[in-house]
Amino acid sequence: GIQVEQSPPDLILQEGANSTLRCNFSDSVNNLQWFHQNPWGQLINLFYIPSGTKQNGRLSATTVATERYSLLYISSSQTTDSGVYFCAVVDSGGSNYKLTFGKGTLLTVNP
Amino acid sequence: GAVVSQHPSRVICKSGTSVKIECRSLDFQATTMFWYRQFPKQSLMLMATSNEGSKATYEQGVEKDKFLINHASLTLSTLTVTSAHPEDSSFYICSASGSGPRVTFGSGTRLTVV
Numbered sequence: 001g002i003q004v005e006q007s008p009p010d011l012i013l014q015e016g017a018n019s020t021l022r023c024n025f026s027d028s029v030n031n032l033q034w035f036h037q038n039p040w041g042q043l044i045n046l047f048y049i050p051s052g053t054k055q056n057g058r059l060s061a062t063t064v065a066t067e068r069y070s071l072l073y074i075s076s077s078q079t080t081d082s083g084v085y086f087c088a089v090v091d092s093g094g095s096n097y098k099l100t101f102g103k104g105t106l107l108t109v110n111p
Numbered sequence: 112g113a114v115v116s117q118h119p120s121r122v123i124c125k126s127g128t129s130v131k132i133e134c135r136s137l138d139f140q141a142t143t144m145f146w147y148r149q150f151p152k153q154s155l156m157l158m159a160t161s162n163e164g165s166k167a168t169y170e171q172g173v174e175k176d177k178f179l180i181n182h183a184s185l186t187l188s189t190l191t192v193t194s195a196h197p198e199d200s201s202f203y204i205c206s207a208s209g210s211g212p213r214v215t216f217g218s219g220t221r222l223t224v225v
Contacts, residue, residue: 033213035216041149041202041204041218041221042216042218043219045213045215045216048211048212048213086155097143097208098145098160099145099157099206099214100157101154103154104154
């Protein structure tokens, strides 16, 4: 099956700093999504981004499908950004909603 | 926006008993829902695909007789952990998708088997 690798596994920031999270995947995809899991376990869908660039406030994401990677940018980080960020994909031959998750990046933003 | 409700959020049960977890799509119909399991500080692992009106499709290594899935309507899927053991303790999360490719997750159920 498709492999999803995320880096870095852990990231500690001071409030106000910027960061870039990376997601590499081993095969072509027709669906890529970024999620934020808060400390209570809730998964929030940040972006649906199989290709191209999107922005939502302080967050933006870019997927370069031909090179099989996606980046999540967090600017002016806040303590509420803390949690685990997951990248999840569906390979081109799969069901559109059957997601394979990376291992995540644990982000800690200190005040 | 799409909302998926999952209950209970936490449950503690004794070894040997069964526990039912519900996953509801509140404002859309979901012909397909997914059940995931997450161990502490680990990623989400897909357990099974729940199909409305038909049998669930289980991932390799998941015991279908232990994790019973029922998708009786377009808005409700249930996961029953039968004869629970301490090693079944985990965080279980369901997901569903409406008309588009974005996936919405329930808030999860933390199961502790004592």
